[in-house]
Amino acid sequence: MNWTDERVEKLKKLWSEGLSASQIAAQLGGVSRNAVIGKVHRLALPGRAKAGGAPTAARPKRPAAPARPANFTPRVATRTVARPAGATVVKEEVAFEYDEVPVSRVISNVVVPMSRNLELTQLTERTCKWPNGDPLKDDFHFCGNESPDNSPYCTYHQRLAYQPSAERRRMR
DNA sequence: CCCTGATTCGC
DNA sequence: GCGAATCAGG
Numbered sequence: 001m002n003w004t005d006e007r008v009e010k011l012k013k014l015w016s017e018g019l020s021a022s023q024i025a026a027q028l029g030g031v032s033r034n035a036v037i038g039k040v041h042r043l044a045l046p047g048r049a050k051a052g053g054a055p056t057a058a059r060p061k062r063p064a065a066p067a068r069p070a071n072f073t074p075r076v077a078t079r080t081v082a083r084p085a086g087a088t089v090v091k092e093e094v095a096f097e098y099d100e101v102p103v104s105r106v107i108s109n110v111v112v113p114m115s116r117n118l119e120l121t122q123l124t125e126r127t128c129k130w131p132n133g134d135p136l137k138d139d140f141h142f143c144g145n146e147s148p149d150n151s152p153y154c155t156y157h158q159r160l161a162y163q164p165s166a167e168r169r170r171m172r
Numbered sequence: 173c174c175c176t177g178a179t180t181c182g183c
Numbered sequence: 184g185c186g187a188a189t190c191a192g193g
Contacts, residue, residue, distance in 0.1 A: 003184085020176065035186050037177060042184065048177060126174075146174085 001030030003039060011036065015045055026118045026144070118144030128154035 001007075007028055014024045021040070022033035040047075115132055118141060123129055128143035129152045145154040153160075 022175080032186070033177090034188080037179095038184090038186050041178075124174095 001028075008039070008043070011039060012043070012045065015040055022122075023116055026116065026122045026141075029119055115141065116144030117141035128152070128157055130154070130157035130160070 003011075010028060011024060014027060015036075019027075020033075021036040025031050025033045025036045028036070115130070116127075117132060118127060120142065122144065123142055126147055126149075128145045128147045130143035131140065132143060133140040143154060143157055145156075147154045147158075151158055
């Protein structure tokens with residue numbers, strides 16, 4: 001695989017967006033992370049802030065928490081439990097609640113992790129194997145986020161995998 | 173052991 | 184110029 005202008009442009013773009021060398025290698029395909037790093041140096045692109053270590057500063061930022069929906073009502077409910085004579089009153093906190101918002105939608109608004117979009121050959125025992133995109137098209141990739149031991153999926157896709165399809169559609 | 177980028181040096 | 188091997192670190 002050679003460094004065509006097109007591939008170099010994609011490298012520059014992804015590097016500037018803060019993707020790691022291995023992530024870029026996975027997206028380009030056909031090159032190792034070492035190849036990517038080597039090319040970055042030859043192009044004299046600006047390096048990462050710290051030598052070694054995760055590029056925390058340049059990482060893609062997590063989306064901000066969603067604004068409260070109009071029908072969001074913060075409230076703390078209490079209820080009094082029947083008690084024998086002499087006992088103290090018991091209150092239970094129910095915490096914040098949404099009005100008539102399906103739970104799946106709330107979940108969707110809060111946590112939808114970015115996939116690393118790895119190629120099949122990049123997957124390991126510890127990467128999420130959730131497929132993204134059309135298997136017959138070029139943009140087909142696997143999630144690739146870290147998955148817990150003994151699970152083929154990351155925590156998010158693990159949860160997604162066990163939802164009924166209608167719920168799944170709402171979560172995405 | 174998982175990962176990160178940096179560097180070296182034979183090709 | 185390329186990138187595997189290696190180093191140094193989180």
